């Protein structure tokens with residue numbers, strides 16, 4: 122199940138860029154595609170993108186660094202996001218956030234020592250009537266209390282043996 | 283064969299809808315019972331999710347909130363007396379929370395498979411487009427203007443006027459951009475619509491294209507909505523195959539293409555000019571206006587930027603007529619508002635009503651108070667840039683002008699309820715922190731002011747020269763309000779000031795007392 126999340130072949134990279142470079146406003150679609158393939162935006166992709174889109178490397182860097190989604194270093198096999206926005210705060214997300222950091226022994230933005238999980242803050246998942254909300258990869262969970270969080274983490278670990 | 287419905291909707295799934303569906307299919311095969319399971323959209327009655335509906339001879343009945351363990355018992359009750367089951371809710375359309383709403387935009391939500399074009403057309407879908415194809419572009423714009431429809435994304439600008447500007451701007455290329463960035467906490471109406479009734483959005487965008495002469499549309503969707511992303515892409519592909527998108531739409535000779543583009547986790551990209559920059563592949567930095575996007579928008583071309591709900595409402599206007607739409611509402615707020623009841627609330631969900639209901643009616647009658655069972659203390663309406671409202675303001679009617687009059691904002695219609703354990707100094711500090719995190723960085727009052735705001739509140743709470751620091755904080759709010767280019771910096775002042783004005787006692791606690799207070 123675990124794909125090798127943190128590596129990308131330069132031919133794959135070039136073919137992603139080639140496929141998308143003619144779209145109007147191609148840069149975000151390209152960055153999303155690279156990140157979903159590699160798990161982050163590797164440094165070596167920047168010159169390739171810059172050449173294909175006729176931009177400077179600085180411009181490409183500028184865009185990558187502007188958006189919270191784009192990572193420039195390898196991340197864990199799974200992404201766990203805890204909503205920090207107001208609706209979740211009203212239902213105890215501050216406590217959940219503290220619990221999650223303790224349980225995983227990381228701060229927001231960091232990856233657990235075993236490389237399995239990257240913990241992130243997120244501002245709203247659109248599940249605000251059933252807060253607090255947590256996103257794990259592409260699935261969203263509602264009414265997550267501390268024991269619910271522990272269960273979700275155990276399921277990730279269990280799911281992969 | 284019995285037909286069952288279990289939503290595929292982010293909230294329903296977040297509460298275990300897939301497990302319920304699995305249990306239902308398992309039980310069906312164990313019992314040798316033939317079951318057809320439709321994965322519908324959600325009705326938006328989120329406090330009842332996962333909601334299980336069943337077609338019966340007494341109508342479509344519902345049970346909720348259902349968990350996998352309830353399935354056997356529910357199936358048993360169906361062959362005897364469903365109403366004896368504790369989760370029985372009666373006929374769906376008669377559930378008071380739903381029956382008392384005035385659903386126009388969300389009339390179809392939850393009725394069927396969101397990707398079934400037949401279902402959509404069977405429920406009056408594409409009637410608006412059909413009508414639009416019979417009249418001129420100017421007549422479409424006239425209808426939208428006469429309906430009184432105002433933008434639902436927050437700024438409430440009249441849609442018809444914006445469309446007229448784009449129609450009147452000659453260009454070889456024009457664009458429709460749908461703002462599906464829905465960043466405000468406490469809002470989920472755009473998401474619900476995209477997940478439950480995606481064709482309505484596609485139809486509305488297509489009508490906008492016909493109205494102003496645009497042939498290309500983009501839906502700028504936030505990356506936090508993976509389910510909406512996949513449903514929209516599938517719906518667009520189906521609509522194209524059925525001749526509702528692409529060249530020669532329904533034999534009219536008109537062309538319109540539509541594509542979804544993903545945001546990348548930046549709140550400011552909900553602001554329309556930052557959104558356009560982002561679509562162009564740049565940093566999401568706010569543009570100075572003028573030029574208006576209607577004149578020089580995406581790639582410098584005339585562009586309609588509208589919220590998801592604005593574009594969806596256009597379908598109702600074109601289907602039922604401007605007058606029928608305008609009949610709903612009050613004053614200059616015409617039509618219906620998608621109220622999103624969220625946060626610490628017992629019965630949260632989507633409530634579509636004509637403008638004019640009071641905040642108290644929504645929170646007390648629909649919401650039934652807090653989820654925690656404690657008293658409500660503060661209500662934040664309109665997202666992170668909206669004011670915190672104390673009880674003395676809860677009788678304000680939900681209407682743009684009435685909210686402005688009390689220095690609050692209706693915005694996108696999100697309502698976040700807090701109980702009496704909330705510490706409003708923490709909330710004020712979060713407002714500043716959020717602005718600091720999400721600022722696009724273009725202007726100093728916002729970029730630096732928000733960071734200073736966090737620090738000043740820190741000192742107030744720690745009782746360091748409190749009185750002077752409160753004066754400083756108010757000054758800072760004024761500087762941000764008057765010196766910022768856009769509402770991100772400009773309106774962060776509102777939640778902060780409202781916390782200071784209405785919940786002053788929360789800024790008076792110092793460290794040690796505060797701990798004992800919860």
Ligand SMILES: Cc1cc2nc3c(=O)[nH]c(=O)nc-3n(C[C@H](O)[C@H](O)[C@H](O)COP(=O)(O)O)c2cc1C
Pocket residue numbers: 432433434435436437438439461462463464465466549550551552553554555587588589590592593768769770
């Ligand atoms: C900081 C900020 C964030 C915004 N976020 C959104 C958003 O998420 N969705 C939206 O439709 N409008 C948002 N807006 C409003 C848009 O700038 C714009 O007014 C809207 O897209 C116009 O469409 P409408 O007239 O249909 O509302 C935001 C504005 C600001 C200042």
Ligand code: SF4
Pocket residue numbers: 550568720721722723724725726728729766767768769770771772
């Ligand atoms: S107010 Fe803030 S978000 Fe808006 S333009 Fe200025 S720096 Fe950017």
